[in-house]
Amino acid sequence: MTQHDPALLSAALAAAEQALNQAVTLAPYSHQELDAVSGTLLGIEITTVDLTVYIEIVTDTEVRLMAHCERDTDTFVRGTLEDFAALATSYDPAATLINSGIELEGSSTSLITLQQVIARMEIDWEAPLVELLGDVVGHQIAEGLRRFLRWGEGARTSLKRQVSEYLQEEGGLTPPKAELEHFYDAVQSVAMRTERAQSQVEKLLAKAAARETPQ
Amino acid sequence: MNDEATSSADRDDDTTDFGFTRVDREAKASMVRGVFDSVASRYDLMNDLMSGGVHRLWKRYTIELSAARSGQTILDIAGGTGDLAARFSRLVGPEGKVILADINAAMLEVGRDRLIDKGATGNIEVVQADAQALPFKNNSVDCITIAFGLRNVTDKALALRSMLRVLRPGGRLLVLEFSKPTSALLGKVYDQYSFQILPAMGRLIAQDADSYRYLAESIRKHPDQETLLGMMEDAGFGECRYHNMTGGIVALHQGFKP
Ligand SMILES: C[S@@+](CC[C@H](N)C(=O)[O-])C[C@H]1O[C@@H](n2cnc3c(N)ncnc32)[C@H](O)[C@@H]1O
Numbered sequence: 001m002t003q004h005d006p007a008l009l010s011a012a013l014a015a016a017e018q019a020l021n022q023a024v025t026l027a028p029y030s031h032q033e034l035d036a037v038s039g040t041l042l043g044i045e046i047t048t049v050d051l052t053v054y055i056e057i058v059t060d061t062e063v064r065l066m067a068h069c070e071r072d073t074d075t076f077v078r079g080t081l082e083d084f085a086a087l088a089t090s091y092d093p094a095a096t097l098i099n100s101g102i103e104l105e106g107s108s109t110s111l112i113t114l115q116q117v118i119a120r121m122e123i124d125w126e127a128p129l130v131e132l133l134g135d136v137v138g139h140q141i142a143e144g145l146r147r148f149l150r151w152g153e154g155a156r157t158s159l160k161r162q163v164s165e166y167l168q169e170e171g172g173l174t175p176p177k178a179e180l181e182h183f184y185d186a187v188q189s190v191a192m193r194t195e196r197a198q199s200q201v202e203k204l205l206a207k208a209a210a211r212e213t214p215q
Numbered sequence: 216m217n218d219e220a221t222s223s224a225d226r227d228d229d230t231t232d233f234g235f236t237r238v239d240r241e242a243k244a245s246m247v248r249g250v251f252d253s254v255a256s257r258y259d260l261m262n263d264l265m266s267g268g269v270h271r272l273w274k275r276y277t278i279e280l281s282a283a284r285s286g287q288t289i290l291d292i293a294g295g296t297g298d299l300a301a302r303f304s305r306l307v308g309p310e311g312k313v314i315l316a317d318i319n320a321a322m323l324e325v326g327r328d329r330l331i332d333k334g335a336t337g338n339i340e341v342v343q344a345d346a347q348a349l350p351f352k353n354n355s356v357d358c359i360t361i362a363f364g365l366r367n368v369t370d371k372a373l374a375l376r377s378m379l380r381v382l383r384p385g386g387r388l389l390v391l392e393f394s395k396p397t398s399a400l401l402g403k404v405y406d407q408y409s410f411q412i413l414p415a416m417g418r419l420i421a422q423d424a425d426s427y428r429y430l431a432e433s434i435r436k437h438p439d440q441e442t443l444l445g446m447m448e449d450a451g452f453g454e455c456r457y458h459n460m461t462g463g464i465v466a467l468h469q470g471f472k473p
Contacts, residue, residue, distance in 0.1 A: 005459070005460060005461065005462070006276040006458050006460050006467070007269060007272045007273055007276065007460040007461045007465070008461075009276075010272040010273075010275045010276045011269075011272050013275075014271075014272060014275060066279050067276065067279055068276070068279040068280055068282075069279065069282070070282040071282075071284065
């Protein structure tokens with residue numbers, strides 16, 4: 001039997017899929033990149049939460065997220081949440097992929113393309129989720145989201161540590177200062193978005209609590 | 216034939232359930248028809264309101280578990296207004312085929328219009344059919360889905376056998392249906408909701424509290440997870456299993472034709 005409530009998982013995937021496809025529509029540069037890998041199927045196993053999601057690049061403007069898929073994947077990656085957070089925000093995904101604990105089966109092309117497309121877009125992940133939270137009686141999702149956000153903080157710190165370790169070990173590879181700045185900016189922007197989502201969830205929970213209190 | 220496969224409610228030869236009322240078997244079919252005739256035009260709106268939109272997520276997962284792929288033939292029985300059919304249509308592509316079937320002409324009409332609006336028509340066939348006696352060839356379909364339909368069928372065992380006959384060996388059946396909440400507390404909240412709020416909503420929006428009371432009652436009369444699993448096995452399906460969704464309010468059962 002499935003461990004995760006499929007309805008909950010579908011909610012998260014539907015929201016993420018909507019956010020992603022909206023962002024893709026608004027970013028014409030991404031079409032060409034996605035076109036080159038369209039038709040590919042990626043599997044991502046996140047060991048921390050015992051979860052596998054599938055990403056199908058359907059066309060140059062449509063990505064499909066699935067909780068269940070029985071077709072053979074072109075690319076399958078396995079890693080922890082932290083690994084994937086590092087990858088998602090990485091300025092140099094190929095290097096991050098090699099340096100991280102992520103296991104890769106198949107070709108890395110589609111994964112790296114997708115990472116580049118996503119990293120360059122300002123995706124509004126929260127809006128569709130919050131929209132859904134209003135619909136679905138939200139306790140379980142809110143709880144899951146809060147857990148996820150708490151994890152986000154840890155990931156940020158460890159990301160920095162991992163990067164500096166990497167730089168120290170590979171001494172010769174010190175990137176230009178500007179690139180480092182850019183990298184930390186990117187991390188910062190993820191951090192800010194995470195905090196925004198957290199405060200939105202808190203507001204929602206407060207509202208729900210107020211509604212439950214008898215007048 | 217295995218009589219245990221029929222739900223306990225169907226034991227009596229001449230009567231069966233209509234919600235909590237026992238009625239003549241013949242009468243049930245026409246009363247169910249009456250319910251769906253009267254809700255057809257507002258069915259989609261009510262679906263969204265009743266479930267808070269969650270039925271879309273249940274259906275989304277059903278589509279994923281179908282593993283439908285290009286070129287396949289999919290039968291959506293009790294398909295009503297064509298929610299699943301529209302999604303399948305894209306997945307099976309121009310070489311595939313989707314059969315949207317329902318016993319009720321009014322529901323199918325709404326479905327046909329909606330499919331045309333969505334531009335999903337080329338590979339969809341609309342057929343008026345009874346799940347208990349499917350008018351399709353043996354071994355002709357890759358996958359059958361029945362969403363929120365089985366509880367309305369008078370003889371569920373007969374319907375399951377009919378589906379097995381139509382499936383090709385290795386083909387799968389997916390039954391999406393209301394089931395039994397896994398926690399007592401959720402069960403209570405859910406009872407309140409479906410017996411108080413649902414009929415009130417039905418009155419307000421569809422001017423039809425009775426039909427929605429029937430829906431709530433028929434949900435309670437429907438076999439729970441394990442019973443339905445047993446019925447599928449008795450009908451001859453293999454590798455049967457189910458996934459609880461939203462705390463067991465809904466369950467998705469899956470079985471394969473050996
Ligand atoms: C609650 S609706 C579900 C519609 C659609 N599958 C959905 O999920 O939105 C139930 C449908 O079952 C149909 N139905 C009832 N008895 C049936 C039978 N014996 N054979 C085929 N369809 C039947 C009704 O006409 C109605 O359209």
